[in-house]
Amino acid sequence: MPQYYIWTIGCQMNKAESQRVADYLGLLSYKATRSLRSADLVVLNTCVVRQSAEDKVLGTLGYVKGIKNYNPDLFVLVTGCFVNSNIQQLRRNFPHVDLFFKPGDYVKLAKWAERLRIVPPKTGLPLTKNTTVxxxxxxxxxxxxxxxxxxxxxxxxxxxxxxxxxxxxxxxxxxxxxxxxxxxxxxxxxxxxxxxxxxxxxxxxxxxxxxxxxxxxxxxxxxxxxxxxxxxxxxxxxxxxxxxxxxxxxxxxxxxxxxxxxxxxxxxxxxxxxxxxxxxxxxxxxxxxxxxxxxxxxxxxxxxxxxxxxxxxxxxxxxxxxxxxxxxxxxxxxxxxxxxxxxxxxxxxxxxxxx
Incomplete structure (x- = not known):
């Protein structure tokens, strides 16, 4: 079973959105892993409210780039407030990223998965499956x-x-x-x-x-x-x-x-x-x-x-x-x-x- 790793920085909204992405990846038959290096798919849920947060995002993007150099089959997805309206510029700056999608734009995530024929059940994007207290x-x-x-x-x-x-x-x-x-x-x-x-x-x-x-x-x-x-x-x-x-x-x-x-x-x-x-x-x-x-x-x-x-x-x-x-x-x-x-x-x- 393929594995995913989600890196989240920032507000509680980011944490909630990461949970939804995790639920969706579960529908795609991905299993969570605690090790970024062992993942087949990595999601970076980003924050740029302050420069310190943006610096951490840039550092993590660089780290993931190094991993992808050794594992070209790794999927890298980036969401959160780092994703601005100029997607083309982001792609030029970070060619190792497979998909940039804006916060909450789960439709774009679903279309990307469909293009790669990683197709979930025809139930739409799920509400969170969170079962915590x-x-x-x-x-x-x-x-x-x-x-x-x-x-x-x-x-x-x-x-x-x-x-x-x-x-x-x-x-x-x-x-x-x-x-x-x-x-x-x-x-x-x-x-x-x-x-x-x-x-x-x-x-x-x-x-x-x-x-x-x-x-x-x-x-x-x-x-x-x-x-x-x-x-x-x-x-x-x-x-x-x-x-x-x-x-x-x-x-x-x-x-x-x-x-x-x-x-x-x-x-x-x-x-x-x-x-x-x-x-x-x-x-x-x-x-x-x-x-x-x-x-x-x-x-x-x-x-x-x-x-x-x-x-x-x-x-x-x-x-x-x-x-x-x-x-x-x-x-x-x-x-x-x-x-x-x-x-x-x-x-x-x-x-x-x-x-």
Whole structure:
């Protein structure tokens, strides 16, 4: 039986998509292996949100190229946010890759398999066969926000929600296989449903999932502050299976930096939202993300971020240094003028504050 190896880097959405690819390869009679060198087919599920992630992708592509030099029959497939719209350029740069397919483009994967006559049963691409206690369930793909620093909308496209019925059926089936907890995923999960007929929102979906017998816990991430509605807050507070935890990226505590980031809210609006969440859900846990060293960020502006973090006292803070991404608004309009040493110093200060 041929073997496959999937290398995954990046967000939970990537992990969920890798699981779906694994399920599909199982239909093609491939078996998973833990050794890249022993695989007949390798899938690289990539991330380029930060330069450090892209460097790892490039390093792994080079490593796989070396393996393919010794094993020319090895199939190499690449997906994730490394795959941009210029597929021809990617093919020229990485001729050892057999297929580039965009995140979630399982149709292209299926057509490639059909061309090679690696034909699965005529059942279409499967929903995940995950039988673990906890499962990731993508509910919306893409992003319409275009934060100035973020490459995701350019690589994953505009927002596209899955129908409520389709999601409920998937979760129901997962529960029948032993899953107790699901995490609903989206680049901007709380904008779910705006593109669907009748425009159901995330709170409507949570209500539907809350009624599934055997499902114990429901989580969801990641949220955008501007889409955290009072209706959604009420659903978190009232639905017994929905965990009282919210991931709510702040990114900066300075209004000018937030505007340059195109975040769509002010520091005061964010603080008011936190106040509402804690007033309506006293036991809620709140995690956040912060970017330090955004172009033009002064010491004073960084101090504004520290002040917000000290005031709010998040349960968890994920901090990263700004990394320019080619093709984003920030990379075109702003000079990456904060020295790396200062970025690192600011990152250390945020981490020390959270410790």
């Amino acid at each position: 906890c499962a990731f369930v993508p509910i919306i793909r893409g992003c319409d926000n275009f934060c100035s620093y973020c490459i995701v909308p350019y690589r994953r496209g505009r927002e596209k929600s899955r129908p409520v019925k389709e999601i409920v059926c998937e979760v129901d089936r997962l529960v029948s296989c032993g899953t107790k907890e699901v995490t609903l995923l989206g680049q901007n999960v709380n904008s779910y449903g705006h593109d669907l007929p009748r425009k159901p929102d995330l709170s409507d979906l949570l209500n539907e999932l809350n009624s599934i017998d055997g499902l114990v816990r429901i989580r969801f991430l990641t949220n955008h502050p501007k889409d955290m509605s009072q209706k959604l807050i009420k659903a978190i507070a009232s639905l017994g299976k929905v965990c009282e935890h919210v991931s709510l990226p702040l990114q900066s505590g300075d209004d000018d930096i937030l505007k340059a980031m195109n975040r769509g809210y002010t520091g005061e609006q964010y603080r008011q939202l936190i106040h509402t969440l804690r007033s309506d859900i006293p036991e809620i846990a709140i995690s956040t993300d912060v970017i330090v060293g955004f172009p033009g960020e002064s010491d004073e502006q960084f101090d504004h971020t520290l002040a917000v973090l000290e005031k709010i006292q998040f349960d968890t803070v994920h901090v990263a240094t700004y990394s320019p991404r080619l093709g984003t608004i920030a990379s075109r309009e702003y000079r990456d003028d904060v020295p790396f040493e200062i970025k690192k110093e600011r990152l250390n200060k945020v981490e020390a504050l959270q410790a």
